[in-house]
Amino acid sequence: MHQLVKQVATVVACVSTLSLSAQAQAQAAYPNKPIRMIIPLAAGSAVDVAARLLAQKMSVNMGQPIVIENITGAAGIIGSERLAKAAPDGYTIGGFNDSVLTMVPNLNPNTPYNPINDFTYITQAAIIDFTAAVPMDSPFKTIADLVAAAKAKPDTITYSSGGNGSPQHIAGAMFAAQMGIDLRHVPYKGASQAAQDAASGMVNVTFQGIATVSALIKGNKLRMIGVPAKTRHPEYPNVPTFEEVGVKGFEFSTWFALTAPPGVPKDIVNTLNREALKALADPEIKARYAGLGLKITGTTPEEFVALTKDQLSRYGKVIRDAKIKSD
Numbered sequence: 001m002h003q004l005v006k007q008v009a010t011v012v013a014c015v016s017t018l019s020l021s022a023q024a025q026a027q028a029a030y031p032n033k034p035i036r037m038i039i040p041l042a043a044g045s046a047v048d049v050a051a052r053l054l055a056q057k058m059s060v061n062m063g064q065p066i067v068i069e070n071i072t073g074a075a076g077i078i079g080s081e082r083l084a085k086a087a088p089d090g091y092t093i094g095g096f097n098d099s100v101l102t103m104v105p106n107l108n109p110n111t112p113y114n115p116i117n118d119f120t121y122i123t124q125a126a127i128i129d130f131t132a133a134v135p136m137d138s139p140f141k142t143i144a145d146l147v148a149a150a151k152a153k154p155d156t157i158t159y160s161s162g163g164n165g166s167p168q169h170i171a172g173a174m175f176a177a178q179m180g181i182d183l184r185h186v187p188y189k190g191a192s193q194a195a196q197d198a199a200s201g202m203v204n205v206t207f208q209g210i211a212t213v214s215a216l217i218k219g220n221k222l223r224m225i226g227v228p229a230k231t232r233h234p235e236y237p238n239v240p241t242f243e244e245v246g247v248k249g250f251e252f253s254t255w256f257a258l259t260a261p262p263g264v265p266k267d268i269v270n271t272l273n274r275e276a277l278k279a280l281a282d283p284e285i286k287a288r289y290a291g292l293g294l295k296i297t298g299t300t301p302e303e304f305v306a307l308t309k310d311q312l313s314r315y316g317k318v319i320r321d322a323k324i325k326s327d
Contacts, residue, residue, distance in 0.1 A: 030090060030268055031064045038086075039070050039095040040079025042190025045162065046128045046209030046292070050256040051095030053288055054125060057279035068095075072190060075165040076100035077111060084118040088263035093122065093272065097167060098255050102312040104165035106319045107326055115312060121304040122258035122272045125280060128209040129233055129293040130171060130252050132242075133222040135201045143226035144245040146205060150181035158184045158203040162191035164326040167254040170315070171207035171228070177322035178250050198222060209254060210235075210293030228252040235291060256294070257304060273301055 037055055041047050048070065055066040071079030080100045086092035101115040113119075132143050140146045150157045161168035164187050176183040186203050188194040195213045198206035199221040206213075206222075210233065216222040217236075224239045228251050232241055242250055258276055260269070277298045279285055289296055299307070318324075 030271060031062055033091065034065045034067055035062075035090070036067050036069055036092045037095050038079050038083045038092065039068060040072065040076035040083070040100055041070065041097065042072050042162065042192050043070050044192030044212065045097075045190060046211035046254070046294075047095055047097045047256045048192075049211050049292060050126055050128070050289065050294055053285060054258075054276065054279055055095070057282055057285055058275050061278060062275055066093075075104050075108070075163040075169075077104060077108070077113075081112050083259065083261060084113045086261045088120070088261045088265075090260065090264055090268035090272065092261060094119070094259040096257050096259050097128070098257070098308070098311060099165060099167045099170070101257075101259075101308055102315045103167065103170050103319075105312065106316040107165040107170075107324065116305070116309060118262055120260040120262055120264040120269055121301045121308065122260060122269060123276045123301065124255055124257045124297050124299045124304045124307060125276060126256050126289055126294040126296050126298075128167075128211060128254045128256060129295065130167075130207060130228055130254065131210050131213065131224045131233075131236075131239070131293075132205055132207055132226050132228070133195070133198060133213050133217065133224050134205050135199060136220060136223050137201070138204065138223065138225075140205070140225055142240065142245040143242050143247050146225065147179050147181060147247060150176075150179075150183060155182040155184055157181075157205065158186050160186045160188055160194035160198050160203040160206045162194050163187045163189060166191065167209070168194060168207050170319070170324065171252045173324040174252065174318060174322060175207065175228075175250055177324070179247070195222065207252070214292055233293060235293060255297070269301055 039048050039051055059066045071082055083094040105111045105115045134140050159172040191212050194206055195208050199216050213222050226242045227233050228242050280296050280298045
């Protein structure tokens with residue numbers, strides 16, 4: 001009898017060892033099939049451009065394709081909600097901007113997800129520098145010219161954005177509130193379309209990520225009239241900062257990050273974070289990002305959560321104080 005118990009125990013131990021070994025092999029094999037990246041923003045936007053470059057490099061390093069899927073609508077809410085409800089297996093991730101996590105939830109009380117609890121945070125990948133851009137034939141040579149025109153004829157200057165709650169919308173509304181002027185907001189279904197219509201003269205100005213408008217700028221379709229930053233942008237050294245032309249105290253940028261559904265196993269999160277940071281450290285990615293006005297950050301998941309919580313709170317106050325509303 002004692003011998004039988006001993007044999008059964010040995011079999012159980014072997015089965016348990018095999019089971020744990022199989023689990024370990026399965027985890028170690030991640031990823032073993034293509035990964036889908038949901039971008040809740042339009043193709044051609046700053047985040048879309050940044051995400052595609054990063055996904056391509058990560059795909060090469062990880063040995064599996066990362067397939068981009070743009071799911072647009074409702075200022076990013078539709079695609080973001082789709083990610084929040086996806087399986088937490090590491091095979092669906094998100095390429096987000098800060099708007100869907102810190103701006104839209106403050107602007108839209110009916111946002112169907114909790115920006116902190118309904119996502120797994122992987123890394124803040126890069127900060128996206130902004131600019132104010134106008135059609136080539138615009139009479140505005142600097143941002144100060146635009147402010148003067150808006151003060152002379154209130155509510156006649158129009159600016160385009162990628163939709164209500166988008167970074168372009170918030171940038172324009174914050175700028176108008178801080179300058180004490182009225183600008184008329186014209187929302188589009190994506191930042192790239194908003195930029196295209198600014199280039200064609202359908203609106204007077206657009207506040208955009210430099211990565212979104214770089215091709216239009218270099219193609220002489222749009223003209224930068226200032227950057228809302230402390231220093232001039234290294235790729236556009238002839239474009240003054242807002243402060244240099246007398247428009248003081250306004251700075252704005254946005255960011256691009258990788259997220260996932262809630263409940264993704266920690267080891268998979270760590271793998272994705274490690275692979276993202278490895279790709280961001282690649283000289284080719286560094287050069288491409290720099291040329292697009294993207295400043296690489298590459299945070300830990302914990303740092304990413306903390307900075308998002310802080311910005312969610314700060315933008316809530318800004319949006320309330322400036323009385324920014326959805327149009």
